[in-house]
Amino acid sequence: MTIQAKRSVTIEDVARHAGVSRAAVSKVLRDAYGVSAAMRARVEASIAELDYRPKASARAMRGSSYTLGFEIPSIHNHFFPKIITGAMTELAHSPYQLIIAPAGPDHDQGPQAIEVLADRQVDGIVAISSRVPQPWLEELGRATPLVMIGRHQPSVSYDTLCGDDLAGAALAVRHLYELGHRRIVHVTLAESRVDTSPDTPHGMRVVGYERAMAELGLTPEYVRTSPDQSSAADGGQELVKQAVLEFLRAADGPVGIFAAHDELALGALEAIAELGLTPGQASVVGYDDTDIAAHPKMSMSSINQSGTQMGVIAVRLLLERIAGRADSVHEVVAPKLMARGSSAPPEPRVPKAADVPSADPTE
Amino acid sequence: MTIQAKRSVTIEDVARHAGVSRAAVSKVLRDAYGVSAAMRARVEASIAELDYRPKASARAMRGSSYTLGFEIPSIHNHFFPKIITGAMTELAHSPYQLIIAPAGPDHDQGPQAIEVLADRQVDGIVAISSRVPQPWLEELGRATPLVMIGRHQPSVSYDTLCGDDLAGAALAVRHLYELGHRRIVHVTLAESRVDTSPDTPHGMRVVGYERAMAELGLTPEYVRTSPDQSSAADGGQELVKQAVLEFLRAADGPVGIFAAHDELALGALEAIAELGLTPGQASVVGYDDTDIAAHPKMSMSSINQSGTQMGVIAVRLLLERIAGRADSVHEVVAPKLMARGSSAPPEPRVPKAADVPSADPTE
């Protein structure tokens, strides 16, 4: 009575239709050695006629699944699509397909998402989550070709690829300094979510910030989001906004704000908009140069670390590993400052009603 | 000499370790009938000790892969992550995992991405691409549980879920009308990319726009992006901007712009910003209410169709189908207008330099 779920066509069907053995069809599929032009033609005709598609799970059991897996820590951060885009263009004319496993919103779900990919027997994994213990990754890398994005710490069993976060943070700080800012604050994740080990981009940005500030003789200051920030539906933008709001209300002079990534920067800009401050009174520099930063209505200064390029490189490294490279590689991509309207030379804050910059009674 | 790729733990190893048969372990894994508490405990202990993880591809060969696949047409459109978020929360405490296959940037790569999922033997598919022929989907739906998002046309072999695009378009048009606009233009995709069949959200929005305009006695006008819009790296935002720029340069009175989705609306806002027009001179209403629309610096009016909720519903429908439901369901979600700063009562355009609205010499 119910609609009959039709059984799909298998390699057996193709072999029968073409009048050859399963092995022969398999060879054609894999473009393996030992097929005559005549047989290839016959088999390909049968494949086309029967509309045969090899099942990846069956292939994975003995050979490869021709699938690469990408793990991304958050589906909300617009930086990751850039990486995916790069990866897809690089894979366009390869036999490999790409699937994405997004990590759940809860704390530390990176390993879980990576395991999802490993369980699916992908031929290689690109992962971005930073909050994954190194030993765990070493173990994984021994079993599956693996490229980690954002790890500064090289490994023996997998490749790493990251932006130069030290340099990037320095670019941001110096930019604000050169504009004239002397109070430069770093907006970053909750302390419990960022270790300053060289394993996380955010940790490295903190270190870069500290160093740059020290070189300029300035005192570092932090605004941090609450620990459960990423569990919020909007990626925690509301929480950042509150934190920055609090900071800005307490401050009275102009401040430069270096946000550890664009999502945080957007939250900061919200707070600034709410208080009606000018870019001079509160300047913002973000990180990642996501698409929206360049929009004229946002015009947000940001550090570009060419996500698309990272995607391309990640795939290239992974394919090399799959092809057999055994020694591990560590690539670093140079960041670039994109100065836009959200950062400007410092201006004093003036009393709301007055329009004359008269002497300020405070300080 | 090279690092030994270690063989992974199989069900056989667990069985041996626990002193039971493979079948017994399998039963525990699947929570199937016929396991004593004692055996379950022993097996689970072994699983934990050996850190065993069943391979999805092997499971898929006879049973299910416990994986649901999401196909999304563009990794750039920020509406889709909302759907994914909803889906993930709904799946959080189920045995199912979620993987995403993004369609390539080229024209009509939807089917390809969907096939990627089908080849991976996922237990069910949620797909969003509208440019996929109905018969093809009917066929697929007969083989795999399938939920299509954005299809207005119900099907016998799969479930459908969409926003009420007719109503949404009407909301947008009426909003602009009530603000006072009488010239309301629709920014949408290239004609070659939108058929007005009830299969595509964009097509339905066109229809809804036409109807609403007719009811108000207004003349429809279109601004369309070039056909290859989505192949551009930025999702075609630059191309929309150019098209809207051209339109706005030719227009001289105030206009209302109803953009078929927020990405297009962002492009329109870029053009407006470039010409220095006020929200009254060129009002914009987008569609999807993506995160960035609510940002105070963007403050973009948009039609909200609760993407998160859609993700939840899609998963629910899919799980029902997997559980055995045979008759197909068609769900419609009501849209909501989010009025923000980008739309305002019409204002005349004033000559650039002069600040008095004097008579215009031209025309």
Added chain:
DNA sequence: CGCAATTCGTAGAGCGATCTACAAGCCCTC
């Protein structure tokens, strides 16, 4: 206490591909 019903566990086929052997046919070359 004997027989059926129920519970618990195992054996073994099968899913759809890959891949290692190996056999058959062919072409040279001496």
Added chain:
DNA sequence: GAGGGCTTGTAGATCGCTCTACGAATTGCG
């Protein structure tokens, strides 16, 4: 024309799991 080396194709084991069928042990009940 015998022997060696290619080329082309096949047989059959194998991957890791699920699931049906069935046997053994336990329980229920008149």
